[in-house]
Amino acid sequence: MNCLIINNPVSGHSKTEKELNEIAALLKTKYETVDLKTTQNDLSAEDISKANAGLYDLFVVIGGDGTFNETLRGVVGSQNPPKIGYVPSGTVNDFALSNKIPFDYKKAVELILNGTPVKKSAMFLNGIPAGYLIAAGMFTSVSYTAGTKAKRKLGKMAYYWEVVFKDKGRHGERLEVTVDGEKHDGYFTLIVGLNNRYVGGFLSSRENFVNADEFFLVMIKKKKGVFGTIASLFALAKTYLKKVENIQPSKHVVVKKVKSFSVKSLSNTTWNIDGEKGPSGDAEVTYAQNQFEVFLPNGQETNE
Numbered sequence: 001m002n003c004l005i006i007n008n009p010v011s012g013h014s015k016t017e018k019e020l021n022e023i024a025a026l027l028k029t030k031y032e033t034v035d036l037k038t039t040q041n042d043l044s045a046e047d048i049s050k051a052n053a054g055l056y057d058l059f060v061v062i063g064g065d066g067t068f069n070e071t072l073r074g075v076v077g078s079q080n081p082p083k084i085g086y087v088p089s090g091t092v093n094d095f096a097l098s099n100k101i102p103f104d105y106k107k108a109v110e111l112i113l114n115g116t117p118v119k120k121s122a123m124f125l126n127g128i129p130a131g132y133l134i135a136a137g138m139f140t141s142v143s144y145t146a147g148t149k150a151k152r153k154l155g156k157m158a159y160y161w162e163v164v165f166k167d168k169g170r171h172g173e174r175l176e177v178t179v180d181g182e183k184h185d186g187y188f189t190l191i192v193g194l195n196n197r198y199v200g201g202f203l204s205s206r207e208n209f210v211n212a213d214e215f216f217l218v219m220i221k222k223k224k225g226v227f228g229t230i231a232s233l234f235a236l237a238k239t240y241l242k243k244v245e246n247i248q249p250s251k252h253v254v255v256k257k258v259k260s261f262s263v264k265s266l267s268n269t270t271w272n273i274d275g276e277k278g279p280s281g282d283a284e285v286t287y288a289q290n291q292f293e294v295f296l297p298n299g300q301e302t303n304e
Helices: 017-027 045-052 065-075 094-098 105-114 148-154 157-165 228-242
Strands: 002-007 033-038 058-063 083-088 116-125 128-130 133-137 173-179 182-194 215-221 253-258 260-265 270-273 276-280 283-296
Touching: 002 017, 002 045, 017 033, 017 058, 017 105, 045 058, 045 065, 058 065, 058 105, 065 083, 065 094, 065 128, 065 276, 083 094, 083 105, 105 283, 182 228, 215 228, 228 253
Parallel strands: 002 033, 002 058, 058 083, 083 283
Antiparallel strands: 116 128, 116 283, 133 182, 133 270, 173 182, 173 260, 182 215, 215 253, 260 283, 270 276
């Protein structure tokens, strides 16, 4: 069996050369070949993944949620797709938090060596796979607008700085959303599709999403007037505090399990896909089971 390490050297808590050597040595106890490829300005994890998807039995991703997503883009839909092992080293690591993947790199590699690969669902925005999140609006741009140096020096505080001083999503996105035959239109401060228990480092749901056939759609419609943004913030805070599965839909908040939805953007909306900057404009969002296999503790996700 052979293995490829895909390493992002500028993720929030990137590994040292010594740690990379230790990770490779541990993997060599099971895999005959262990190669390493590093992302650069002109070579993304997506490029590496697409070029090597049929050549290896396992990809080991070292990076944050964005690096994991870029790797998925090469794995999902490929012939003879490799399984995925994840050594989280980003700033937030929502996917790892939700799936109980250890943050300690030695324990994460031990999981890859001795754990069970689990089939996982994926969302798709205009054909681009997402492992856990598709979103637009309030707070959703900060994960890719915050600078690398700031994230490495300040950690999550770099995101909070962006939220307070630079986030433009609070002004709302003009959208027409069609879901389950219903149409919702107007200004939305937030629209989120998720099949993850953590978003932005905060627990948003206690439900399990083990290769689920539905995901949550959350829409917060902006109220008019001076206090519209404040009302949206309270609605978002309530959603987090009560967890999405417990929120009762209202005139301004829609929370429901769905298999797909479509969006017509009237304000050139820019989408966030697993923390990465995605395309702008209209969106067709779908969901499908059995899209990739990743090593998880005990072979499944567990509740808090």
